[in-house]
Amino acid sequence: MRKRRRFLEALAVGAAGxxxxxxxxxxxxxxxxxxxxxxxxxxxxxxxxxxxxxTVVDMQxxxxxxxxxxxxxxxxxxKRAGDDTVFxxxxxxxxxxxxxxxxxSNFGFVxxxxxxxxxxxxxxxxxxxxRVEDVLFRGFKADNSAxxxxxxxxxxxVGGTNVIxxxxxxDFDDVEGRTHGFTLMIEGGDTSxxxxxxxxxxxxxxxxxxxxxxxxxxxxxxxxxxx
Numbered sequence: 001m002r003k004r005r006r007f008l009e010a011l012a013v014g015a016a017g018x019x020x021x022x023x024x025x026x027x028x029x030x031x032x033x034x035x036x037x038x039x040x041x042x043x044x045x046x047x048x049x050x051x052x053x054x055t056v057v058d059m060q061x062x063x064x065x066x067x068x069x070x071x072x073x074x075x076x077x078x079k080r081a082g083d084d085t086v087f088x089x090x091x092x093x094x095x096x097x098x099x100x101x102x103x104x105s106n107f108g109f110v111x112x113x114x115x116x117x118x119x120x121x122x123x124x125x126x127x128x129x130x131r132v133e134d135v136l137f138r139g140f141k142a143d144n145s146a147x148x149x150x151x152x153x154x155x156x157x158v159g160g161t162n163v164i165x166x167x168x169x170x171d172f173d174d175v176e177g178r179t180h181g182f183t184l185m186i187e188g189g190d191t192s193x194x195x196x197x198x199x200x201x202x203x204x205x206x207x208x209x210x211x212x213x214x215x216x217x218x219x220x221x222x223x224x225x226x227x
Contacts, residue, residue: 067092
């Protein structure tokens, strides 16, 4: 409960500072050698994530995962998923087949220019969330460029304050029939979901099917969008 109160307090300052992590306006600093770098280091990001989550998993700290998409991350995610846990993805590419998370709360995925390389052919859900609460999903691209590839994100929440932000499908799919960028379901009178800076415009087979409002922000509560 203490974690949830702290999370709700953080949200009160606005979407730009969701949970106090990965804001877009970090100041630049200069090293002694004159090399410019950002103040948002991996350590500072993980420290801020730790203010909300009990467990912060840096994906590149795990054996065999180095941000080059050399191996699937499905097993590592499933093994470590749980309440009050966030997966942090430093810049890189991460190969993924299909994973499902169920009945978790205060759960997160935070990427720093991270790309999911979709690795299971055909139409399928590459990442599913069912009966989840208070989920933060932010900072990812989905590489849909492989042959016969049309994978999407499936998100079904039953409580809390949820955020999907800064998510892009990067390439056209080539699968016949209807495909989805992601699917959403919200249950519960006090459940909310904010969707911001989501671009699905390239996840289609023809430009005629692109939406002109692909990047619009939308907040949804109890199944009804609030504009």
